[in-house]
Amino acid sequence: MQSPAFLTISDLWIERGERVLCKGLNFNVSVGEIVRVLGDNGAGKSSLLKVIAGVIPSLEGCIYYFGQDITQDHSRLQQDTLYIGHLSGVKNMLTVEENLRWHCPDVTTDKLHSTLSILGLLPLLSTSIKSLSAGQVRRVALSRLWIQRKKLWLLDEPFVSLDAEGVAILESHMKQHVVAGGVVILTTHQALTSIHSRDIDLLS
Numbered sequence: 001m002q003s004p005a006f007l008t009i010s011d012l013w014i015e016r017g018e019r020v021l022c023k024g025l026n027f028n029v030s031v032g033e034i035v036r037v038l039g040d041n042g043a044g045k046s047s048l049l050k051v052i053a054g055v056i057p058s059l060e061g062c063i064y065y066f067g068q069d070i071t072q073d074h075s076r077l078q079q080d081t082l083y084i085g086h087l088s089g090v091k092n093m094l095t096v097e098e099n100l101r102w103h104c105p106d107v108t109t110d111k112l113h114s115t116l117s118i119l120g121l122l123p124l125l126s127t128s129i130k131s132l133s134a135g136q137v138r139r140v141a142l143s144r145l146w147i148q149r150k151k152l153w154l155l156d157e158p159f160v161s162l163d164a165e166g167v168a169i170l171e172s173h174m175k176q177h178v179v180a181g182g183v184v185i186l187t188t189h190q191a192l193t194s195i196h197s198r199d200i201d202l203l204s
Protein backbone atom coordinates (compact mmCIF):
# COMPACT_ATOMS: atom_id res chain seq x y z
CA MET A 1 0.00 0.00 0.00
CA GLN A 2 1.22 3.52 -0.84
CA SER A 3 2.18 5.59 2.22
CA PRO A 4 0.10 8.74 2.79
CA ALA A 5 1.32 12.12 1.54
CA PHE A 6 3.00 14.52 3.98
CA LEU A 7 0.00 16.82 3.62
CA THR A 8 -3.30 16.38 1.81
CA ILE A 9 -5.62 19.30 1.15
CA SER A 10 -9.03 17.90 0.29
CA ASP A 11 -12.00 19.90 -1.06
CA LEU A 12 -10.93 22.97 0.93
CA TRP A 13 -13.11 26.06 0.95
CA ILE A 14 -12.00 29.27 2.68
CA GLU A 15 -14.20 32.27 3.48
CA ARG A 16 -12.84 35.68 4.46
CA GLY A 17 -14.93 38.78 4.98
CA GLU A 18 -17.94 37.08 3.34
CA ARG A 19 -15.89 36.31 0.21
CA VAL A 20 -15.40 32.64 -0.61
CA LEU A 21 -11.84 31.81 -1.67
CA CYS A 22 -10.31 28.44 -2.63
CA LYS A 23 -13.53 26.79 -3.78
CA GLY A 24 -12.89 23.08 -3.39
CA LEU A 25 -9.09 23.13 -3.46
CA ASN A 26 -7.30 19.74 -3.69
CA PHE A 27 -3.59 18.99 -3.63
CA ASN A 28 -1.02 16.72 -2.01
CA VAL A 29 2.41 17.69 -0.72
CA SER A 30 5.19 15.10 -0.47
CA VAL A 31 8.24 15.02 1.76
CA GLY A 32 11.09 16.92 0.08
CA GLU A 33 8.85 19.26 -1.91
CA ILE A 34 8.81 23.02 -2.30
CA VAL A 35 5.29 24.17 -3.17
CA ARG A 36 4.76 27.71 -4.38
CA VAL A 37 1.22 29.08 -4.00
CA LEU A 38 0.44 31.49 -6.81
CA GLY A 39 -2.44 33.87 -7.46
CA ASP A 40 -3.40 37.48 -7.96
CA ASN A 41 -3.57 39.95 -5.07
CA GLY A 42 -6.48 38.91 -2.89
CA ALA A 43 -6.75 35.40 -4.38
CA GLY A 44 -6.31 33.85 -0.94
CA LYS A 45 -2.65 32.76 -0.79
CA SER A 46 -1.99 34.12 2.72
CA SER A 47 -5.37 32.81 3.87
CA LEU A 48 -4.49 29.32 2.64
CA LEU A 49 -1.22 29.37 4.61
CA LYS A 50 -3.11 30.55 7.70
CA VAL A 51 -5.64 27.73 7.35
CA ILE A 52 -2.84 25.14 7.05
CA ALA A 53 -1.10 26.72 10.05
CA GLY A 54 -4.34 26.54 12.03
CA VAL A 55 -4.46 30.33 12.51
CA ILE A 56 -7.91 30.62 10.86
CA PRO A 57 -10.50 27.89 10.24
CA SER A 58 -11.60 26.65 6.83
CA LEU A 59 -15.23 26.85 5.73
CA GLU A 60 -15.31 23.26 4.46
CA GLY A 61 -12.94 20.47 3.54
CA CYS A 62 -10.20 18.54 5.28
CA ILE A 63 -6.46 18.66 5.90
CA TYR A 64 -4.61 15.39 6.46
CA TYR A 65 -1.12 15.18 7.98
CA PHE A 66 0.45 11.84 7.04
CA GLY A 67 -3.09 10.54 6.49
CA GLN A 68 -4.45 11.75 9.82
CA ASP A 69 -7.32 14.25 9.69
CA ILE A 70 -6.11 17.33 11.58
CA THR A 71 -8.80 19.75 10.34
CA GLN A 72 -10.36 20.22 13.79
CA ASP A 73 -7.15 19.96 15.80
CA HIS A 74 -3.97 21.26 14.18
CA SER A 75 -1.76 20.68 17.23
CA ARG A 76 0.12 17.70 15.77
CA LEU A 77 0.97 19.61 12.60
CA GLN A 78 1.68 22.82 14.53
CA GLN A 79 4.37 21.04 16.56
CA ASP A 80 6.18 20.33 13.30
CA THR A 81 5.55 23.69 11.60
CA LEU A 82 7.33 27.01 11.45
CA TYR A 83 4.94 29.63 10.07
CA ILE A 84 6.41 33.01 9.21
CA GLY A 85 3.62 35.32 8.16
CA HIS A 86 3.70 38.37 5.96
CA LEU A 87 4.14 40.67 8.98
CA SER A 88 6.98 38.42 10.13
CA GLY A 89 6.35 38.38 13.90
CA VAL A 90 9.27 40.70 14.68
CA LYS A 91 8.82 43.00 17.66
CA ASN A 92 9.81 46.63 17.06
CA MET A 93 10.74 47.49 20.63
CA LEU A 94 13.20 44.61 21.00
CA THR A 95 16.77 44.26 19.72
CA VAL A 96 17.77 41.68 17.12
CA GLU A 97 19.09 39.34 19.85
CA GLU A 98 16.06 39.84 22.12
CA ASN A 99 13.73 39.02 19.23
CA LEU A 100 15.44 35.75 18.50
CA ARG A 101 15.66 34.78 22.16
CA TRP A 102 11.95 35.61 22.55
CA HIS A 103 11.03 33.20 19.73
CA CYS A 104 13.74 30.63 20.51
CA PRO A 105 14.43 30.73 24.28
CA ASP A 106 16.62 27.61 24.17
CA VAL A 107 18.99 28.86 21.49
CA THR A 108 22.68 28.75 22.45
CA THR A 109 24.79 31.87 22.04
CA ASP A 110 26.98 30.01 19.51
CA LYS A 111 23.97 29.07 17.36
CA LEU A 112 22.55 32.57 17.62
CA HIS A 113 25.83 34.16 16.55
CA SER A 114 26.48 31.70 13.69
CA THR A 115 22.95 32.24 12.34
CA LEU A 116 23.21 36.02 12.52
CA SER A 117 26.59 35.79 10.83
CA ILE A 118 25.12 33.80 7.88
CA LEU A 119 22.48 36.49 7.49
CA GLY A 120 24.92 39.41 7.87
CA LEU A 121 23.19 40.53 11.07
CA LEU A 122 25.91 39.93 13.67
CA PRO A 123 27.03 43.60 13.81
CA LEU A 124 23.36 44.48 14.48
CA LEU A 125 22.95 42.09 17.43
CA SER A 126 22.15 44.85 19.94
CA THR A 127 20.32 47.14 17.53
CA SER A 128 16.65 47.77 18.05
CA ILE A 129 14.38 46.47 15.27
CA LYS A 130 12.88 49.91 14.78
CA SER A 131 16.29 51.17 13.60
CA LEU A 132 16.66 48.49 10.88
CA SER A 133 15.85 48.62 7.17
CA ALA A 134 12.96 46.54 5.80
CA GLY A 135 15.38 43.97 4.35
CA GLN A 136 17.26 43.68 7.65
CA VAL A 137 13.95 43.13 9.51
CA ARG A 138 13.05 40.42 6.99
CA ARG A 139 16.42 38.75 7.64
CA VAL A 140 15.75 38.83 11.40
CA ALA A 141 12.35 37.17 10.84
CA LEU A 142 13.86 34.49 8.60
CA SER A 143 16.71 33.70 10.99
CA ARG A 144 14.31 31.42 12.88
CA LEU A 145 14.61 29.04 9.90
CA TRP A 146 18.22 28.38 10.94
CA ILE A 147 17.41 27.97 14.65
CA GLN A 148 14.05 26.20 15.03
CA ARG A 149 14.09 22.66 13.64
CA LYS A 150 10.66 22.08 12.08
CA LYS A 151 9.65 19.81 9.21
CA LEU A 152 7.18 22.16 7.54
CA TRP A 153 8.01 25.75 6.70
CA LEU A 154 5.01 27.93 5.83
CA LEU A 155 6.44 31.15 4.46
CA ASP A 156 4.27 34.06 3.40
CA GLU A 157 6.17 36.30 0.95
CA PRO A 158 9.58 35.48 2.48
CA PHE A 159 11.54 37.26 -0.28
CA VAL A 160 9.90 40.67 0.19
CA SER A 161 12.56 43.38 0.77
CA LEU A 162 15.48 40.95 0.40
CA ASP A 163 18.38 41.92 -1.86
CA ALA A 164 19.88 39.44 -4.37
CA GLU A 165 22.30 38.06 -1.77
CA GLY A 166 19.45 37.58 0.74
CA VAL A 167 17.37 35.75 -1.88
CA ALA A 168 20.31 33.45 -2.68
CA ILE A 169 20.94 32.69 1.02
CA LEU A 170 17.26 31.84 1.59
CA GLU A 171 16.91 29.73 -1.57
CA SER A 172 20.03 27.76 -0.65
CA HIS A 173 18.68 27.15 2.88
CA MET A 174 15.31 25.99 1.48
CA LYS A 175 17.13 23.60 -0.83
CA GLN A 176 19.08 22.11 2.09
CA HIS A 177 15.87 21.81 4.12
CA VAL A 178 14.01 19.77 1.51
CA VAL A 179 17.05 17.62 0.69
CA ALA A 180 17.09 16.73 4.41
CA GLY A 181 13.43 15.62 4.19
CA GLY A 182 11.70 18.91 5.01
CA VAL A 183 8.80 20.59 3.21
CA VAL A 184 8.33 24.23 2.20
CA ILE A 185 5.04 25.86 1.23
CA LEU A 186 5.46 29.49 0.31
CA THR A 187 3.69 32.38 -1.32
CA THR A 188 5.65 34.70 -3.55
CA HIS A 189 5.02 36.93 -6.52
CA GLN A 190 8.59 36.49 -7.74
CA ALA A 191 10.22 33.72 -9.71
CA LEU A 192 12.53 31.39 -7.80
CA THR A 193 15.98 31.66 -9.31
CA SER A 194 17.84 28.53 -8.19
CA ILE A 195 15.27 26.10 -6.80
CA HIS A 196 12.61 23.92 -8.33
CA SER A 197 9.08 24.26 -6.97
CA ARG A 198 5.70 22.81 -7.77
CA ASP A 199 3.13 25.53 -8.32
CA ILE A 200 -0.43 25.62 -7.00
CA ASP A 201 -2.39 28.36 -8.71
CA LEU A 202 -5.31 29.94 -6.86
CA LEU A 203 -7.62 31.42 -9.42
CA SER A 204 -9.20 34.64 -8.16
Ligand SMILES: Nc1ncnc2c1ncn2[C@@H]1O[C@H](COP(=O)(O)OP(=O)(O)OP(=O)(O)O)[C@@H](O)[C@H]1O
Binds near residue numbers: 016019043044048187
Ligand atom coordinates in the same frame (compact mmCIF):
# COMPACT_ATOMS: atom_id res chain seq x y z
N1 LIG B 1 -8.71 39.63 8.41
C1 LIG B 1 -9.48 39.64 7.32
N2 LIG B 1 -10.81 39.89 7.42
C2 LIG B 1 -11.59 39.90 6.33
N3 LIG B 1 -11.16 39.68 5.09
C3 LIG B 1 -9.86 39.45 4.93
C4 LIG B 1 -8.94 39.42 6.02
N4 LIG B 1 -7.71 39.18 5.56
C5 LIG B 1 -7.84 39.04 4.21
N5 LIG B 1 -9.12 39.20 3.85
C6 LIG B 1 -9.64 39.13 2.48
O1 LIG B 1 -9.41 37.83 1.99
C7 LIG B 1 -9.04 37.88 0.63
C8 LIG B 1 -7.77 37.11 0.43
O2 LIG B 1 -6.71 37.75 1.17
P1 LIG B 1 -5.25 37.11 1.22
O3 LIG B 1 -4.41 38.01 2.06
O4 LIG B 1 -5.36 35.69 1.58
O5 LIG B 1 -4.84 37.22 -0.32
P2 LIG B 1 -3.42 37.02 -1.02
O6 LIG B 1 -3.65 36.12 -2.20
O7 LIG B 1 -2.41 36.58 -0.03
O8 LIG B 1 -3.13 38.47 -1.54
P3 LIG B 1 -1.76 39.31 -1.80
O9 LIG B 1 -1.13 38.76 -3.04
O10 LIG B 1 -2.28 40.69 -2.00
O11 LIG B 1 -0.90 39.20 -0.57
C9 LIG B 1 -8.98 39.35 0.24
O12 LIG B 1 -10.16 39.69 -0.45
C10 LIG B 1 -8.90 40.06 1.55
O13 LIG B 1 -9.53 41.31 1.50
